[in-house]
Amino acid sequence: MSWYALPANVPWLTLVVLLPLIGALLVALTPSVAGRVIKQLGILTSVITLALVLAIIGGFQQGVGGLHLQFEETLQWIPLLGISYHLGIDGLSLFLLGLNALLFLIAIVVTDSLTPRLKEFILLLLILEAATAGILLALDLVLFYVFWEAMLVPLYFLIGVWGEGRRVYAAFKFLIYTVIGSFAMLIAILAVAGINFSQTGQLSFDWTVLVQHPAAGVWHLPAGLGSIGIPQLLFVGFALAFAIKMPIFPLHTWLPAAYTSAPIPVVIVFAGLVSKLGAYGFLRFNLALFPEAAHSLGGPLAVLATIGILYGAFMALAQTDLKRLVAYASMSHLGFIGLGIFAGNLLGIEGALVQMINHGVIIAALFLVVGMIERRAGTRLRAELRGLGATAPLFAALFLVVSLAALGLPGLNGFVGEFLIMLGAWASFLPLAVGAGIGVILAAWYVLSFYQGSTQEAPPKPATFPELRLVDVGALAPLLALMVGIGISPAFFPAAVDATVKALPVILR
């Protein structure tokens, strides 16, 4: 963070979106038989992208730039409609971009070289990486929408073709569910621009423009049905899309199916990153463009988030399939993030932001562990696993650290976010903070049941469980380092993010 200044005339952000696509193109041109080359190309692409993103993070200066956005790039696209190609990065998207690059690298590294149609798999992953990066960087609403929809296609195929179990059902459910939300968002996008046009005479889909003229007004329904505030209505439109994506209870039922069916590399980026995009959307659009609606509608949403925490925790207790258990654990943790966002105050939102990163790291590690168990033991059912720590102590040790981060042990990264979120929630909605506290206790219960049930007691089932290889440790290593590092010294985070969060209109009120 502001250790150096990057040269200004290079389109850094476009490069971040473009690099994976170039990699995808190269993969597409490689013959399918060269499996190892394809995987290496994929790794190379994501490594270069990660390096680029790290360079950007290093060169980010807090509090600089219009609306605290940096590395902005603007190109005209459809000037008649006020649509432009506008990219920018600020405190909200900075670290998420880093998470994006890291998780995709890990996902490609752990992709099994024996995957059928490896070429198409890596191709789709790279396209997905470009799409998610675009979502994080787009500052034009239509551009954002394009990337948002573009994300769906590779995900659908990744789940539907390479998944397991009821994969087509899962992929389909996910697709339709998401598209319903996106549709509501599309209408809201058009409405926002339209209202802005009627209020300022300027037709623009640019976030930087729209954020300065918050929508206002009331829509009087015909036939005497009363009136609805327009900001509230627009808020709901965007909220539907993001609430489905996160997901927020009760719009979550696509999640267990999708996470359980998807192959491990896909679920790593799915759970680790794609779910955060919903939370990011809430911050970028709902809280920034409709602050008063955020205050009035934040309460019910916070309640739903807290219900999600508890519901996810209880469901996790009841699962017999490890992957499904982690899916519900993910839902429970995302409830925390939602609670922080809707608390609507500085600490809650900062807590939610840091927890987005933390959750991505933790859940990716958890799914990696589940993948390791499945690959070595051939099963994911808790009843068939026991005492793996005896034959694979390194695995048990690393698994332990991941579990501790998942249950929010103070000293590791999960606690940082949970503390700030609950503090913010306590200030806004005390009973919900208490509910979240109960969620923490439940997390200790189900995480330990998960961990102990797999690694402890004797005799071990299955009898042979090979120890971790170097590549496994390598995939987990950056995640573990982040868990410990962010837990002990997270001060770099508010240092980078503070200015942006403080400037959010919802806080200024």
Next chain:
Amino acid sequence: MPVPAYTFLVLSGVIFTLGAIGFMVRRNPLVVFMCIELMLNAVNLSFATMSRYLNSLDGVVFAFLVITVAAAEVVVGIAIIVQVYRAGRQMDVDELDLMKE
């Protein structure tokens, strides 16, 4: 006395109606096509009339477009009907329901 506009328009309407009724009533596909042509030409007549009486070329331009579309459509349509005939099916519009769900 110049011929009033409405005469042509009424003629156009009558021809169109004849074509529409024929399109709905007749069963032989070739006759149906002829009725379609009737409807299209009725519209052309209408366009030409308005163009003449409003001293504007817009109508005639539209008429050109319509003629072009009609020609293309006829080519494709007749080709399909000939294939249907050659496949041995009935030349009866009601029987040709292969696009049924």
Next chain:
Amino acid sequence: MDILAPLVLLVPLAGFLVNALFGRLLPRRVVGWVGAGSIGLAFLFALLTLSQVLGGQKLDQTYFTWWQSGDFNVPFNLYVDALSTLMILVITGVGFLIHVYSIGYMREDSGFSRFFAYMNLFVFSMLLLVLSGNLLWLIIGWAMVGLSSYLLIGFWFERRSAVLAARKAFVMNTIGDVGMVFAAFLIFLNLRVLDFQGLFSRVHQLPKGGTVITAICLLLLVGAVAKSAQLPLHTWLPDAMEGPTPVSALIHAATMVTAGVYLVARMHLLYDWAPTAAATVAVIGGLTAFFAATIGTSQVDIKRILAYSTMSQIGYMFLAVGIGAYTAGMFHFMTHAFFKALLFLAAGNVIHAFHDDQDIRHMGNLRAGLPITFWTFLIGTLSISGFPLFAGFFSKDEIIRSALSATGSEVWLGVLALITAGLTAYYMFRLFFIAFGWEWLAHDNRHLHEALPVQTVPIVILAAGAVVAGYIPVANFLAPVFGGAVEVGAGAFIGLAALSVLVALVGFAVAYLLHARRPELAVAWRTRLGPIHTLVEHKYYIDELYDRIFVRPGLALARFLNDVVEPRVIDGAVNAVATFTLLEAREFRLLQTGRVRSYALVTLGGAVGILLIVVWYLGYLPWKSGA
């Protein structure tokens, strides 16, 4: 001192890292001495700190910032005063002796290096807890202590009972953690600080005895109760005896479980300001002391008896800090660390001698075979029972005296404490007579042999402490923190001392009678007290109660949500939408008749309809206006 304090912390951490990463590659001798040596080195640093503190120095040093946003500013700072110095001396001193003992005790265990790694991690965490200068880092240390406890209770993870005990301990500790976190929220939202310096200077801004300060203190108490195994969050402690005996000695006797006492003492300014909360602390302490003592009289597992004894003695400490006698509480903490660690380690020798049998009814007559263990255990028993001139007498007496000489309802707590003292003497001597016995008791155990010197020397040192520690002028040392000691008249002092000695003698006498002289009387009494005895023996069925109220309903709810709510209600709604859509689609399909003529009709009809609507809206009807 600003370098010394972090050194005390970092040396055990280094020991942990060395043994965790390389332990399996190094020879046992190195592992053991690295583990013990790091604590010993930390003890030396602690002594240096002591010399500086005695010279009047204090420390509140920030080393880096943890989070800074708005006025939420949490540093990593260390706070050294007399109280924390006392804590680190006991932790590293007693800890060192226990580590040395472990070199002998654990020598045949396959997880030798893992054990020492965990033990060092524990010491590091405990030091972090007592040295941290703000509430958030205290919570981090608190939780890491809980983690180390979990790891060590579940050390022999092949055993199901150990696995479950570890989980129970951890989940209960988490309840305490959440309480403390909530207290931190209240503190920050009302006083805008989390570090001790700022907190102590701003506490008086809150109304005395008001809701906010009382809530803060009660929430902190939740954490203390969970960590110190007081009622009602005590059920994890007896189960924690699944861990190796040195673990019980260090964590579940001398240090971790006393963290709750430290918390209240550290926050004494807050508790002084919230009398209701302080009273709650005292009541919980007094009740737990009595309650645990009663259970201790009925147990037959040597470690369990000691566990309940610990619970009871910590109850004394809570009682003390609850009534404001902070110095008395910390004094008892120190003496208790000595004699309880001693008792556990000696018990460890006995357990090893009997090849891991912990049932006292199989023991007895150990004087000839294990002489050192025998005599040191006796010293420990005398000390804990409050026999004059031993350390326990001084510290326990001070607590009872403070309670009895207080005004108001604290007096009956003092009476309770007195009765408990009698019970303590009784069950400890019962344990001694049954397990160690004298020549006249059964079981020919003369063939048993004493433990290694590396196990007996630490015990002897601890035994010396259990006698001598009573003479350390703790009150003067802690005066800068808590204020001067309360003066007591000589008459009251001797009167109360005599009373407590009398009570102890009564307990001793009953134990001697029932378990040394006339064992058949013990059996008779047990039958006469029938149901009461069963109740006490089963720990008042509290474990079963918690299982019924929390565990089973929780799992039932989880299954209900998973089997009913998720698939039928929520997903049912989702799938209903899909099914509905499909049904509608099926209906709409019927429109696709494949017949050109029906399409044509619809098209035409639609066109006419639109035309009519347009004409209607334009208001133009040919027969109305002119042609």
